[in-house]
Structures are given as C-alpha cells and as structure tokens.
Amino acid sequence: MKAFWSRFRRHKAAVAGLVVVLLVVAIAIAAPYFYPVSPWKMVQRPFLPPFANPAVPLGTDTLGRNVASGLAYGARVSLLIGTVSTLVALAVGVPIGALAGYFGGVVDDVLMRFTEFFQTVPSFALAIVLVAIFQPSLFSIIIAIAIVGWPPVARLVRGEVMAQRQREYVEAAILAGQSHLTIITRQILPNVVSPIVVLASLMVASAILLESSLSFLGLGDPSIMSWGYMIGAARTVVRQAWWLSVFPGVAILISVLALNLVGEGLAEALDPRSSRDQA
Amino acid sequence: MSEPTVPHEPVLSVANLAIELPAGADRLYAVEHVSFDIHRGETLAIVGESGSGKSMSANAVMGLLPPGTRAAQGTAKLDGIDLLRLDAEAMRAIRGRRIGMIFQEPMTALDPLMRIGDQIAEVFEAHGLLAPAERRARALALLTEVGIPEPERAIHAYPFQLSGGQRQRVVIAMALALDPVLLIADEPTTALDVTTQAQILKLIRELQDKHGTAVMFITHDFGVVADIADRVVVMSKGRVVETGAAADVLGAPQDAYTRQLIAAIPTGRPAAGDGPRKAAGETVLEVRGLTKTYRSAGGFFRPARVVHAVRDVSFDLARGETLGVVGESGSGKSSLGRCLVRLIEPDAGSIRLNGQETMGQSVGEMRIWRRRMQMVFQDPYGSLNPRTRVGRIVAEGPIAAGMPIGAALKKAGDLLALVGLDASAVDRFPHEFSGGQRQRIGIARALALDPEIIIADEAVSALDVSIQAQVLRLLADLKTRLDLALIFITHDLRVAATICDKVAVMRKGEVVEMGPAAQVFGDPQHEYTRRLIAAIPGRAEGDAFGARAAAI
Numbered sequence: 001m002k003a004f005w006s007r008f009r010r011h012k013a014a015v016a017g018l019v020v021v022l023l024v025v026a027i028a029i030a031a032p033y034f035y036p037v038s039p040w041k042m043v044q045r046p047f048l049p050p051f052a053n054p055a056v057p058l059g060t061d062t063l064g065r066n067v068a069s070g071l072a073y074g075a076r077v078s079l080l081i082g083t084v085s086t087l088v089a090l091a092v093g094v095p096i097g098a099l100a101g102y103f104g105g106v107v108d109d110v111l112m113r114f115t116e117f118f119q120t121v122p123s124f125a126l127a128i129v130l131v132a133i134f135q136p137s138l139f140s141i142i143i144a145i146a147i148v149g150w151p152p153v154a155r156l157v158r159g160e161v162m163a164q165r166q167r168e169y170v171e172a173a174i175l176a177g178q179s180h181l182t183i184i185t186r187q188i189l190p191n192v193v194s195p196i197v198v199l200a201s202l203m204v205a206s207a208i209l210l211e212s213s214l215s216f217l218g219l220g221d222p223s224i225m226s227w228g229y230m231i232g233a234a235r236t237v238v239r240q241a242w243w244l245s246v247f248p249g250v251a252i253l254i255s256v257l258a259l260n261l262v263g264e265g266l267a268e269a270l271d272p273r274s275s276r277d278q279a
Numbered sequence: 280m281s282e283p284t285v286p287h288e289p290v291l292s293v294a295n296l297a298i299e300l301p302a303g304a305d306r307l308y309a310v311e312h313v314s315f316d317i318h319r320g321e322t323l324a325i326v327g328e329s330g331s332g333k334s335m336s337a338n339a340v341m342g343l344l345p346p347g348t349r350a351a352q353g354t355a356k357l358d359g360i361d362l363l364r365l366d367a368e369a370m371r372a373i374r375g376r377r378i379g380m381i382f383q384e385p386m387t388a389l390d391p392l393m394r395i396g397d398q399i400a401e402v403f404e405a406h407g408l409l410a411p412a413e414r415r416a417r418a419l420a421l422l423t424e425v426g427i428p429e430p431e432r433a434i435h436a437y438p439f440q441l442s443g444g445q446r447q448r449v450v451i452a453m454a455l456a457l458d459p460v461l462l463i464a465d466e467p468t469t470a471l472d473v474t475t476q477a478q479i480l481k482l483i484r485e486l487q488d489k490h491g492t493a494v495m496f497i498t499h500d501f502g503v504v505a506d507i508a509d510r511v512v513v514m515s516k517g518r519v520v521e522t523g524a525a526a527d528v529l530g531a532p533q534d535a536y537t538r539q540l541i542a543a544i545p546t547g548r549p550a551a552g553d554g555p556r557k558a559a560g561e562t563v564l565e566v567r568g569l570t571k572t573y574r575s576a577g578g579f580f581r582p583a584r585v586v587h588a589v590r591d592v593s594f595d596l597a598r599g600e601t602l603g604v605v606g607e608s609g610s611g612k613s614s615l616g617r618c619l620v621r622l623i624e625p626d627a628g629s630i631r632l633n634g635q636e637t638m639g640q641s642v643g644e645m646r647i648w649r650r651r652m653q654m655v656f657q658d659p660y661g662s663l664n665p666r667t668r669v670g671r672i673v674a675e676g677p678i679a680a681g682m683p684i685g686a687a688l689k690k691a692g693d694l695l696a697l698v699g700l701d702a703s704a705v706d707r708f709p710h711e712f713s714g715g716q717r718q719r720i721g722i723a724r725a726l727a728l729d730p731e732i733i734i735a736d737e738a739v740s741a742l743d744v745s746i747q748a749q750v751l752r753l754l755a756d757l758k759t760r761l762d763l764a765l766i767f768i769t770h771d772l773r774v775a776a777t778i779c780d781k782v783a784v785m786r787k788g789e790v791v792e793m794g795p796a797a798q799v800f801g802d803p804q805h806e807y808t809r810r811l812i813a814a815i816p817g818r819a820e821g822d823a824f825g826a827r828a829a830a831i
Contacts, residue, residue: 172344176724
C-alpha cells in the first residue's frame with residue numbers, strides 16, 4: 001500500500017486530479033451547511049450577474065435561484081449517480097466477464113453474444129430510451145447508465161480472467177480440490193482487480209457526463225438539481241446570461257478531467273511492470 | 280578443439296570493465312573488474328548463473344546497456360578502438376558490420392511481419408551496401424550457407440512458418456551477413472531442443488572455422504561450454520572468478536565457485552553411495568492405453584489437423600519408484616502428466632490408482648482421489664498466486680478437503696520447514712522468494728494433501744544449475760522419507776538419468792522406449808533415443824555422459 005502510494009505520487013497530474021475529486025466530494029458533503037435553503041428556492045431577483053452580490057457569488061438564474069447553491073447540490077447528484085451506476089455496472093459486468101473468461105467454450109459464446117447485443121446499440125440512444133420508458137427518476141437514470149456501462153467491464157474482465165486462467169497457479173488450485181467458485185473469487189479475481197479499479201474510475205467520469213447529457217435533454221429527475229439540468233435550463237438565455245451555462249459546464253469539465261487523471265495515475269501505479277522494481 | 284596459436288593482437292580486448300547500476304539496486308556495480316581477450320578464430324565462453332553479469336558484459340560491448348546503467352570504468356577495444364567511448368552513430372556503424380549478434384529467443388529476434396529474405400536484405404540496406412538485386416542474391420547464399428532446407432522457398436517465408444532451429448539459423452545468417460570479426464551469441468541454444476541445439480552448435484563451429492570469426496559465447500550450461508569453447512571465463516556476482524583454457528577449467532577448476540558449479544551439473548549417473556536400489560514396492564499406478572487427440576476443424580483450403588498429444592501410453596509405477604518421462608518439446612510429455620491428474624481429460628485408456636479405476640468418475644469422486652496424485656509445476660513464477668500469502672498457498676488443499684483453517688496453516692508451516700524454508704515464510708508473498716525457494720513452496724503445496732504420487736513437470740528446468748541440484752536432492756530425499764512414487768517429466772536427459780529408476784522416452788505422443796534408466800541410457804534400443812543421447816552437450820565419444828563427469 002505504501003509502495004503503491006509512492007508510485008501514485010510520482011504522477012503530479014494524478015495527484016492534482018485526486019485533490020480536485022476530494023474537493024468536489026467535500027463540497028457535495030458540505031452543501032447543506034453552506035446553503036441551508038433549497039437550491040430550487042428564489043433568493044434574489046432573476047438574472048443577477050455573478051460577483052455583484054456576495055450572498056449569491058455566482059449570480060442567479062432565470063427564476064432568481066442561487067447558481068452557487070445549485071452547483072453544490074449538483075455535485076451531490078453527479079457523484080451519487082457516477083459512483084452508484086458504476087457499482088451496479090461492475091456488479092453485472094464482473095461476474096459475466098469472469099464466468100465467460102473462466103469457462104470459455106459455449107458459456108463464453110452465449111455470454112459474449114449477450115454482451116454484444118448491448119454493445120451494438122449506441123449507448124446514449126439506449127440510455128435515452130430506457131429513461132424515457134421508465135419515467136425520469138434518480139433510480140431509472142442510475143439503472144440506465146449502468147445498463148449501457150457494463151458491457152465494456154464484462155469484456156475487460158473476460159480478457160484478464162482468460163489470461164490468468166492459463167497460469168499454473170490455477171491448475172494447482174484445481175488439483176488442490178478447490179471449487180470453480182473459490183478459484184474464481186479467491187485465486188483469479190484478486191489478480192484482476194487493478195484493471196477493474198482503473199476502468200471504474202474512468203466509468204464514474206463517463207457516468208457524470210451521461211447524466212448531464214440526459215438532464216440537458218430534459219430527461220433528468222425533475223426533483224433534483226443537477227449540473228446537466230442547469231445547463232439545459234439556461235440554453236435559451238445563453239446570450240443574455242452566460243454564467244448560467246458556463247459555471248455548471250466548468251464544474252463538469254473539471255470533475256471529469258480530474259477523475260480521468262486519477263484513473264490514469266491508478267493505471268500506472270497499479271501496473272505490475274512499474275511495480276517490479278519495487279518488489 | 281586445439282588451442283589456436285595466436286601471436287598477434289586479440290580481436291576484442293576488455294579490460295577492467297565496470298558497469299554501474301542505477302541507484303537503489305542491490306549492488307553498486309552490475310559487473311566489476313572484468314577483463315578478457317578474444318582472438319581471431321577463438322571461442323570464448325562466458326559462464327555463470329543468472330544475475331552473474333554475463334549478459335551485461337556482452338551488452339556493454341554491443342553498446343546496448345539498459346537505461347539507467349552505464350559503463351563506469353574500463354575499456355573494450357575492438358581492433359584497437361574503444362567501443363565504450365564511441366557515440367551512438369559510430370557504434371551503429373560497428374554493430375552488424377564488425378560485431379554480429381545472436382540472441383536467445385529466435386522468435387522475438389525476428390520481425391514477425393517481414394519475410395525472411397527481406398530481413399536479411401535489410402542488414403545490407405541498413406549499412407547502405409549492395410544494390411537490391413545483389414542483396415537478394417546474398418540473402419539466398421547466406422540461407423544456403425546456414426543450412427536452411429529449400430532456401431529459395433524459405434526466403435519468401437515468414438518467421439512463424441519456420442521451426443525454432445530454422446529461425447535461429449536465420450538469425451545466424453543475419454549476424455554473419457557482413458562478415459563480422461566478432462560474433463556475440465547470448466544463450467543462443469537455451470530455447471531449443473537438445474537435438475536442435477547440437478545442430479546449431481555444430482553450425483556455429485563450422486562457420487567459425489570457415490570465416491575465422493571470434494565468438495563470444497554466453498551460456499549457463501557447462502555441457503555447451505565443453506562442446507564449443509576454447510577458453511572459458513567464469514563469472515559470479517559481477518566478477519570474473521576464473522579464466523582459462525576450457526579443458527583446464529572443466530577438468531581442474533581452481534576456484535571454489537567453479538568447482539561447486541561443475542559439481543552441481545547432473546552427472547547422468549545415480550547419486551554416489553546410493554547402492555543397489557530397493558526392490559520396488561507395491562504398484563500404485565497402472566496406466567493402460569492412455570490417449571488424447573486434438574482435432575482442429577479444417578477450413579476451406581486446409582484439411583482438419585489431428586494432433587496425437589498422447590497415444591496409447593501404458594506403464595506401471597510402484598511405491599518409492601521414480602519414472603522419468605523425457606522427450607523434446609511437443610513430444611506430449613507434459614500432456615501425459617496433465618492427463619494423469621485430469622487437468623486434461625483423456626479420450627481413452629485406463630488409469631488405475633491402487634487398483635481402482637479412476638476414469639469415468641463424477642467430479643466429486645475425482646476431487647477425492649486427486650488428493651493422492653499431486654503436481655509440481657515448471658514455472659516458479661506462474662505457479663504461485665502472486666496475491667496470496669505462502670502459508671495460505673500451501674494450505675489451500677487441506678482447507679478445500681475440509682481441514683479447519685488454523686490446523687491447515689499449522690500443517691503448511693511444518694511442510695515449509697520440511698522443504699527447508701524458514702517458518703516466517705508463511706506470512707510472506709511469493710515475490711519475496713527466489714526461484715529455487717518458490718519451487719520449494721510448490722513442492723510443499725504438492726505434499727500438503729499427503730499424496731502417494733507426485734508428478735513433477737519440468738520442475739527444475741527454470742532454475743540455475745546449483746539450485747537445480749539442491750531441489751533435485753530435496754525431491755529425492757522426500758521421496759525416500761515419505762515413500763512417494765515420482766513421475767519426473769523433463770527435457771534434460773542428464774537430469775533424468777541422475778534421479779530416475781525407470782525412463783520413458785516420448786516422441787509425437789508415443790512412448791518409443793521404456794526401461795530401467797541404466798539400460799535406456801547405456802544401451803538405447805530405439806534410434807530416436809540414440810539421437811537424443813548423442814545430442815547431449817558436453818558428451819565425449821564412447822560415454823553417454825562425458826569424460827567430464829568421470830573427472831569429477
């Protein structure tokens with residue numbers, strides 16, 4: 001763990017990304033303390049430009065709602081949807097990929113055709129259709145993002161498990177009389193964790209983007225304030241009130257970039273080739 | 280090979296070479312105070328175990344040191360020019376033209392997407408020599424010279440279409456294309472089968488006689504040294520411990536380390552003091568007509584391929600007996616071992632364990648009897664799960680068989696002590712151990728289920744010769760103490776002859792000859808066995824295992 005941290009620290013960009021991610025998490029947690037008033041509530045006159053009033057530093061929107069408050073509460077939604085949908089996608093993708101890679105043959109064929117069935121549909125279109133069918137809500141958005149997100153996980157895990165399956169330690173485990181389930185969970189999966197962790201950090205970023213896109217199109221949960229919704233609501237007044245779309249846009253940009261940087265840092269820090277000299 | 284008379288200047292003269300390692304490595308210098316000369320027409324063998332710095336020294340001469348290391352001291356003069364002081368451009372002109380190189384792995388040394396002829400022609404192109412048509416003609420001439428069958432066809436072939444030995448011949452052709460004065464061969468035959476190795480060694484010798492090239496031959500195998508070297512440099516831990524004529528170093532080694540290395544070579548004779556073998560005990564394993572065939576579906580243009588991995592193999596194995604299974608790569612010896620423990624499901628035949636038929640049983644029954652037949656694997660790195668603690672690795676079997684975890688871990692500790700490891704090993708991870716120690720862990724794991732039969736699949740092939748000797752001693756010792764039956768799969772006939780009671784020689788899935796070790800090696804009946812034995816490096820005429828063994 002110590003060696004891992006020292007390797008991660010070598011990538012300055014990744015450390016900066018981690019700092020930003022932690023900052024966003026802190027803002028999301030602290031949102032109710034800074035802004036005890038609901039972000040949906042009107043607090044000032046509409047179209048107040050930013051930096052004009054210290055109480056509303058980032059200005060107000062078309063209905064006089066506080067933009068800064070919206071950003072803080074939007075961070076909660078983005079992070080929640082990003083992490084939960086990624087966890088659901090992993091919960092589906094890892095077992096399917098592991099089974100396909102471990103057993104091969106017919107099992108592999110069936111599971112991979114099933115996976116490809118989801119991959120052939122453009123993921124954004126599929127997400128829109130799913131959310132539209134199930135009524136936009138926090139739950140349906142998470143499920144929709146997870147459904148378009150799990151096939152790449154299954155593919156990755158399958159490939160990694162197939163490579164591990166060839167190793168002699170798996171044969172030794174079979175000879176020791178371990179069951180297939182024990183071999184997959186205790187022997188193989190611990191060796192596949194690194195690429196999964198890296199992929200997961202990138203998936204959180206893409207889930208945030210996907211949620212923003214859905215909200216922008218008006219397919220977000222109507223009762224929660226999210227970054228995508230803020231941009232979508234402001235698109236008709238871009239020329240009068242630039243700040244309404246720019247601040248949430250910058251928030252998305254920075255968070256996604258930070259998560260990607262962390263992902264890349266993890267990939268290098270967890271890479272066994274860079275760990276060999278430490279071993 | 281007679282010592283060549285060389286009154287004139289050496290081709291290559293390395294003096295007081297020291298290579299600095301990056302900060303934080305386990306020692307300051309990879310090699311230090313290394314000096315040797317190579318003369319025209321002479322073969323100098325640099326011998327040592329892994330980590331001795333033998334390849335590093337060669338890399339320094341070629342100007343191919345890995346990043347982070349540099350030649351800190353000394354000189355390496357090729358015809359009076361110090362190679363260590365040359366810039367990259369000047370070095371490039373010397374590599375290929377003045378110094379030829381042969382690498383260990385003929386597959387990775389060739390570009391997989393380039394035709395053989397083009398690869399050889401590229402050597403001339405890189406140095407701006409000859410017109411394209413002449414390059415082609417030279418490539419053809421070179422392929423003919425290194426003895427590739429049907430060179431006109433081979434010139435159009437891709438590397439994957441050639442066998443390992445043929446690929447190594449192509450690499451030799453490329454190395455010799457510009458008639459270099461010095462040829463550096465870094466373990467050129469280690470990846471090859473024993474019969475192919477003998478051919479390649481013969482080829483290098485012939486070409487050297489013809490062209491008068493000086494050869495720097497890096498190897499870990501003293502048998503190869505005895506076959507090819509005029510002079511020998513023995514290296515250990517980055518230092519030269521002994522230099523001298525091959526016959527002197529092999530026959531009367533001066534340094535303690537050299538003596539130890541030579542003593543560790545499997546002699547091909549049963550260990551001294553063993554006396555007459557005990558009468559064989561009861562039969563524990565009877566194998567009859569075991570067969571495994573692979574069929575690959577044919578396409579439109581190629582017929583379906585049928586590979587007989589194991590073909591109608593039968594043998595008996597008694598308690599306390601060691602059966603050696605020898606053969607070249609692809610002979611089916613590993614498939615046989617895996618069929619016995621059913622990691623591969625055989626197509627036909629019968630495997631009786633203590634008289635009980637094991638074929639055609641349910642998965643549950645198989646799990647029970649499989650405890651009595653365990654395996655030690657080849658790869659000391661791949662066979663231990665890198666994310667599992669050693670104690671747990673050894674204890675997995677008993678835990679799966681229903682033993683409480685605490686008791687299983689205690690047993691693991693006892694077993695690790697039995698194979699000569701420290702008790703603290705239980706809590707450590709595999710990467711903290713050396714190759715030989717890992718192989719001991721693998722043996723402890725195989726013993727954890729109290730088996731009656733151990734199948735060792737190339738269990739010592741990846742180890743240095745001195746470590747190999749230790750692990751072989753351990754296996755032999757455990758075999759007598761625990762009264763085990765041992766099936767020892769190996770490509771190394773010297774090892775097989777040293778520790779086996781009975782030997783089965785396999786070729787293309789079939790056992791072509793089987794009998795007591797002394798009989799198979801002393802009086803081989805099958806033509807293939809004779810060829811294998813003739814190809815063992817370091818073997819003198821008239822004695823299957825060389826005068827060297829007798830001299831020790």
